[in-house]
Amino acid sequence: MGISRARFLAAAGAAAVAPIVAAAPAHAGGRQRPIRRGVCYAVGDGDVPGTGWMAARMRSDLRSISRDLHANAVSVYGTGPERLAATAAEAAGHGLSVWLQPRQGDVPPADIIDHLAETGRHAERLRRGGARVVLSVGCEFVLFVPGIVPGADVLERVRNLQSGNFDPVVMQRRLAAFTARAARMGRSVFRGPLTYGASYDETVDWSLFDIISANYYGDRPRRDLAPHLRLGKPLAVTEFGCCTYEGAAANGGMGWDVVDYTREPPQIAGNLVRSEQDQARYLTDRLSDFASMDLPAAFVYDFVSPGAPHRRNPRYDLDLASYSIVRTIWADDTDPANGWRWEPKVAFDALARQFARLPVASAAE
Structure with a gap:
């Protein structure tokens, strides 16, 4: 795909309003059980040339995720079964629990199912080899799968969702049918735990899956979940995150919507103030919530956003609109193909300390 996932995170949430319900009880005795704590890691072609998947960079990143971030799990997502398989195998080699999610958009539904099938076969081989693997059949199909809501591409579907230009009954029927189709394919090729990466307020037949997965960008998880x-x-x-400016947490899944892409080069709209501290506070607060709620796994979105570089001039600091926990530095401000590197943000270090303090799961858990 030619568009960052962060640029349309909020669309499914705009289509419905979560019910107000009582909070769930905490774990008896106040003790926390082990949690799969990790980060989302993308594979694919990249949003701009020079930012796509590279095997050597992937190996270095996963080493840092395991050793420096103290994660014990990683959610590997994106396009290309071979890239997904190579990244998942590398993660397993570091002892990480692997949640593998093929993610395609703006291609025929049959192609999405074929992509899932091939990825699932790789996941099954990895599982049979002894790795801890969960297969997700996809992510927020209402956005990614053509034909569920009107729209020729993801952005047009987002606009239709936000403007109410869709039939919710038809949308739900088509979403349910495709989700069931994906679940059947997942079961046919993979014998381990199966899930689906849903928006937290999406209506899903969870009887099809072993694990319920919620992509959550709010601040009241006990109520919403x-x-x-x-x-x-x-x-x-399976996703929670925050952009890197003051007030970004309040914007949740719409935090990315501060870049004017009609300009060349793209620039930040308004006078935002960079705040890695605010991002770190949101992430560590939510992780504490999830651990106290006894959730078995939580994944920070996202590890790195190479197409959104950090620049000293705040007008062009696209990392402000990034959910990543590392900042990307381009060697040449105008062309990532000339090389780039990442540096840890405050959130990276804060999460590393928190991850290291959480209870550790045994190999069998």
Whole structure:
């Protein structure tokens, strides 16, 4: 895809309003059980030339995720079964629990199912080899799969969702049908735990899956996630995150919407103030919430956003609109193909300390 995931995170949430419900109870005795704590890691072609997947960079990143971030899990997502498989195998080699999610958009539904099938076969081989693997059949199909809501591409579907230009009954029927189709394919090629990366307020038939997965960008998880907790299945937060400016947490999944892409080069709209501290505070607060709620897994979105470089001039500091926990530095401000590197943000170090303090799961958990 030619567009960053962060540029349309909020669309599914705009289509519905979460019910107000009672908070879920904390774990008896106040003790926390081990949690799969990790980060989302993308594979794919990149948003701009020079930012796509590279094997050597991937190996270095996963080493840092395991050794420096103290993660014990990683959610590997994106396009290209071979890239997904290589990244998952490398993660497993570091002892990480692997949540593998093929993610395609703006291609025919049959191609999405074929992509899932091939990725699932790789996941099954990895599982049979002894790795801890969860297969996710996809992410927020209402956005990624053509035909569920009107729109020729993801951005047009986002606009239709936000403007109400869709039939919710038809949308739900088509979403349910495609989700069931994906679940059947996932089961046919993979024998381990199966899930689907849903927007937290998306209506899903969770009987199809072993694990409930919620992509969550809010600040009241006990209220918002309580309906899932009552279903009697494990609930994982497969995405949570915050952009890197003051007030970004209040914007949640719309935090990315501060870049004017009609300009060349793109620039930040308004007078935002960079705040790595605010991003770190949001992430560590939510992780504490999820651990106290006894959730079995939680994944920070995102590890790195190479197409959104950090620059000293705040007008062109696209990292402000990034959810990543590392900042990308281009060797040449105008062309990432000339080389780039990343540096840890405050959030990286804060999460590393928090990850290291959380209870450690045994190999069998």
